[in-house]
Amino acid sequence: MAKNTTGNEPQIPEKFLKPYNPQETEEAIYARWEDSGFFNPDNLPERHNVPYCIIMPPPNANGRLHAGHGLDMALKDIAIRFERMRGKKTLFLPGADHAGFETQVVYEKKLEKEGRSRFNMEPKELYDEIYEFTLENKKLMEDDIRRLGTSCDWSREKFTLDPDVILRVQKTFVEMYDDGLIYRGKQTVNWCPKHQTSLSDVETESNEETTPFYHFKYGPFEIGTVRPETKFGDKYVVMHPDDARYEKYKHGEQIEVEWINGPITATIIKDEAVDPEFGTGVMTITPWHSQVDFEIAKRHDLDIEQIIDWRGKLLPIAQEFEGMKIADAREKIVEKLEAKGLLVRVDKDYKNVVKRCYKCQSMIEPQVKDQWFVKMQPLAEKVIDAVEKEDLIEIMPEHQRRILLHWMHNTIDWNISRQIIWGIRIPAWFRDGEAYVGMEEPQGEGWQADFDTFDTWFSSGQWPLVTLGYPDGKDFKTYYPTNLMETGADLVFKWVPRMIMFGLYLAKEVPFKTVYFHGMVNDANNQKMSKSKGNVISPIDLTQKYGVDALRMALVVGNPAGSNVPLSEEKVKGYKHFANKLWNVTRFILIHAEVHTGSNSKTLYTKKDEELLDEVSSLSEEITKDLELHRYYLAAEKIYHYVWHRLADEILEESKQIFEEGSEEEIASRKRALYEMLLVNLKLLHPFMPFVTEEIWSDLPKKDTDLLMISEWPAH
RNA sequence: GGGCGGCUAGCUCAGCUGGUUAGAGCGUCGCAUUGACAUUGCGGAGGUCACAGGUUCAAGUCCUGUGCCGCCCACCA
Numbered sequence: 001m002a003k004n005t006t007g008n009e010p011q012i013p014e015k016f017l018k019p020y021n022p023q024e025t026e027e028a029i030y031a032r033w034e035d036s037g038f039f040n041p042d043n044l045p046e047r048h049n050v051p052y053c054i055i056m057p058p059p060n061a062n063g064r065l066h067a068g069h070g071l072d073m074a075l076k077d078i079a080i081r082f083e084r085m086r087g088k089k090t091l092f093l094p095g096a097d098h099a100g101f102e103t104q105v106v107y108e109k110k111l112e113k114e115g116r117s118r119f120n121m122e123p124k125e126l127y128d129e130i131y132e133f134t135l136e137n138k139k140l141m142e143d144d145i146r147r148l149g150t151s152c153d154w155s156r157e158k159f160t161l162d163p164d165v166i167l168r169v170q171k172t173f174v175e176m177y178d179d180g181l182i183y184r185g186k187q188t189v190n191w192c193p194k195h196q197t198s199l200s201d202v203e204t205e206s207n208e209e210t211t212p213f214y215h216f217k218y219g220p221f222e223i224g225t226v227r228p229e230t231k232f233g234d235k236y237v238v239m240h241p242d243d244a245r246y247e248k249y250k251h252g253e254q255i256e257v258e259w260i261n262g263p264i265t266a267t268i269i270k271d272e273a274v275d276p277e278f279g280t281g282v283m284t285i286t287p288w289h290s291q292v293d294f295e296i297a298k299r300h301d302l303d304i305e306q307i308i309d310w311r312g313k314l315l316p317i318a319q320e321f322e323g324m325k326i327a328d329a330r331e332k333i334v335e336k337l338e339a340k341g342l343l344v345r346v347d348k349d350y351k352n353v354v355k356r357c358y359k360c361q362s363m364i365e366p367q368v369k370d371q372w373f374v375k376m377q378p379l380a381e382k383v384i385d386a387v388e389k390e391d392l393i394e395i396m397p398e399h400q401r402r403i404l405l406h407w408m409h410n411t412i413d414w415n416i417s418r419q420i421i422w423g424i425r426i427p428a429w430f431r432d433g434e435a436y437v438g439m440e441e442p443q444g445e446g447w448q449a450d451f452d453t454f455d456t457w458f459s460s461g462q463w464p465l466v467t468l469g470y471p472d473g474k475d476f477k478t479y480y481p482t483n484l485m486e487t488g489a490d491l492v493f494k495w496v497p498r499m500i501m502f503g504l505y506l507a508k509e510v511p512f513k514t515v516y517f518h519g520m521v522n523d524a525n526n527q528k529m530s531k532s533k534g535n536v537i538s539p540i541d542l543t544q545k546y547g548v549d550a551l552r553m554a555l556v557v558g559n560p561a562g563s564n565v566p567l568s569e570e571k572v573k574g575y576k577h578f579a580n581k582l583w584n585v586t587r588f589i590l591i592h593a594e595v596h597t598g599s600n601s602k603t604l605y606t607k608k609d610e611e612l613l614d615e616v617s618s619l620s621e622e623i624t625k626d627l628e629l630h631r632y633y634l635a636a637e638k639i640y641h642y643v644w645h646r647l648a649d650e651i652l653e654e655s656k657q658i659f660e661e662g663s664e665e666e667i668a669s670r671k672r673a674l675y676e677m678l679l680v681n682l683k684l685l686h687p688f689m690p691f692v693t694e695e696i697w698s699d700l701p702k703k704d705t706d707l708l709m710i711s712e713w714p715a716h
Numbered sequence: 717g718g719g720c721g722g723c724u725a726g727c728u729c730a731g732c733u734g735g736u737u738a739g740a741g742c743g744u745c746g747c748a749u750u751g752a753c754a755u756u757g758c759g760g761a762g763g764u765c766a767c768a769g770g771u772u773c774a775a776g777u778c779c780u781g782u783g784c785c786g787c788c789c790a791c792c793a
Contacts, residue, residue, distance in 0.1 A: 019753085020755095201789090201790095206789085206790070213793095223793080224793065225793065226793080238793090273793095274792090274793085275793085277792090278793070279792085283792090283793045284793085285793080286793095290791070290793075291791045292791045292792080292793070293791090293793080294791090295791080352792085353790075353791095355791095366791090400720090402719085403719075403720065403789090406719065406789085410790095489787095489788095490788090493788085524728090525727095525728095526728075557741085558741075559729095560729095560730080562721085563721090565728095565729095566728060568728085568742090571728090571741080571742080574741075577755040578755090580754090581752095581755075581756095583753085584751095584752045584753045584755090584756095586752085587752050588752035588753085589752085590752095591752070592752090626732095629732085631732080633730080634730080637741090641740080648752085649757070649758090652752070653757085
């Protein structure tokens with residue numbers, strides 16, 4: 001108990017005599033919340049009757065959380081805690097993503113370190129190892145989510161490889177196939193020669209690079225290329241049909257030209273894809289290794305030949321260059337053409353856009369491959385109708401709406417086949433060029449199962465549906481469409497439109513009413529965090545140093561929708577000070593409340609104190625409004641400002657004077673008012689700083705609920 | 717090539733539908749302070765709101781243009 005030196009000192013809980021120490025309390029508080037059962041909406045008291053649901057974007061189950069997750073979890077948890085206290089029946093549904101390609105890449109790096117390779121492993125062996133690895137990491141990831149104070153219902157947690165999820169995803173594929181929305185086709189795909197898989201466009205990075213641009217003599221023409229190594233099969237020479245310079249050459253005409261490995265017969269093709277303004281207005285084509293060329297070849301029914309194999313080495317067509325890697329072959333081929341007098345000139349500082357694998361930076365090799373494609377146009381149209389015409393989804397910040405729509409207006413068919421083991425199997429079988437799609441293996445001999453797995457976004461696109469148990473689940477009926485989808489701005493392409501698409505296709509309803517995009521969490525200088533720059537800040541380290549509440553405040557204050565937030569240790573430290581300030585405010589109020597509590601509990605408030613209480617009420621209303629409008633950054637700043645600079649700096653200071661010189665009525669009124677103000681402030685702060693507020697609450701002598709987490713919000 | 721942002725105090729940024737002398741945090745300078753506060757308080761300095769036009773009784777805020785910075789998308793070989 002408190003030191004009792006004069007005999008008049010108050011009896012306040014001893015813990016308030018020391019500074020607030022988050023490390024000593026956070027774990028126990030989270031356990032209390034979890035044990036209370038109130039994370040599960042089914043256990044909430046009766047007043048919580050209107051459903052409110054947020055589905056957690058499942059973090060990748062292949063490692064710890066990063067600072068971005070910290071913001072992600074904080075914003076959602078603020079919304080959920082606010083709505084829970086307001087009496088909503090709140091479901092915050094957590095999950096974990098197997099993260100197909102991402103995880104496989106992480107695991108391959110691990111194998112590499114051990115001197116192993118996935119290419120020497122049985123598929124089943126590899127799958128089982130990654131599965132085990134993922135389960136281990138999933139636990140760590142979940143610990144981190146708990147650590148951040150996230151009030152989600154763990155009893156409903158979903159993993160993207162849960163059997164029911166797999167089943168649903170496969171069923172969707174079959175249904176879409178039956179509806180004509182999925183087809184198998186030979187198309188140019190983005191092939192990563194290192195990872196041995198095709199990638200979607202969002203899994204590649206396009207950067208402008210300086211590459212030598214070679215000009216060669218090709219019969220009577222001059223052609224340009226940055227990729228001489230693909231030119232072996234070039235037997236078509238293409239020009240624009242209206243190009244007057246080449247009028248005398250007729251479409252389909254054949255000419256003999258001297259080329260890399262001797263004379264070949266070239267065919268003249270006229271096609272409007274050629275830009276007469278670029279170079280000489282003449283090009284040769286390599287349909288297997290270029291999307292544009294492939295399209296031209298298809299239009300004119302030309303031969304299509306593979307030049308580079310799946311590992312990035314030249315095929316027998318290259319004759320003496322067979323088996324060489326691209327980089328080596330390029331040089332040698334140019335030398336040979338030069339020796340033959342066919343090299344006209346080289347532009348050394350030519351700039352062009354090079355596509356690379358977003359994970360390993362290998363140059364993407366366009367390859368032609370049989371893959372499953374989603375026909376995007378009919379699906380995108382539904383999204384456009386829902387978002388643009390019917391305005392069924394509020395998107396924050398507003399400009400992301402335009403970006404999303406722009407993407408939906410310009411979408412191309414989506415390759416969903418991945419040549420990796422770590423994912424959900426595509427339910428298809430092949431026999432003699434015939435394909436069968438269905439949930440069960442077809443009858444008959446000789447069917448070969450498709451080895452490929454789904455692009456991870458094909459399954460996570462259905463996340464709001466599968467987590468709630470579409471189509472028959474009780475939760476689906478209660479919580480779909482969900483209220484808020486809060487996620488990173490980078491997912492405006494990858495994820496959000498796909499969820500809307502699948503939601504409209506399967507459930508005929510948008511999956512969420514509001515989308516809130518947050519920006520990136522950068523370092524203190526607002527530079528992107530990256531391992532190579534060495535400026536990565538671990539959220540968990542920060543919580544250990546300063547407490548979770550401080551981290552949450554630092555991430556949220558001054559961070560409106562869509563903007564990037566610089567995270568500095570100084571800022572986090574500042575909010576640790578704030579937690580302690582609140583702690584001491586409580587101490588002050590408890591001391592005086594205890595000293596002055598007497599028989600006159602019926603004393604009315606003085607006019608002055610009524611005004612103070614009114615002021616808190618209007619603050620509550622303002623903050624409620626801000627939270628309703630998802631202005632978390634403003635709400636957090638306002639309550640911070642009030643507690644520190646109004647309550648502590650002014651009201652408490654003034655109270656000291658009243659306690660010294662005021663009348664008995666004034667003193668009694670003030671001490672009651674202060675206690676009221678403390679209660680309201682703790683409630684207003686709780687969504688932002690759940691731990692310190694709950695910890696204080698647990699020692700208050702008088703309150704409306706045992707746990708602050710489910711106490712009643714002070715405004716409507 | 718197309719799209720989207722940003723430009724407000726030394727730094728990081730707020731400023732919602734246009735409305736008094738433009739705000740916060742950090743930093744800085746001065747003063748006070750052993751206290752409810754290890755982590756405190758009070759006060760000060762510091763801004764032609766990127767630039768140029770326009771609309772308006774009124775513009776940081778709306779419109780047009782310019783400049784610089786950043787991000788995203790893109791199949792000119």
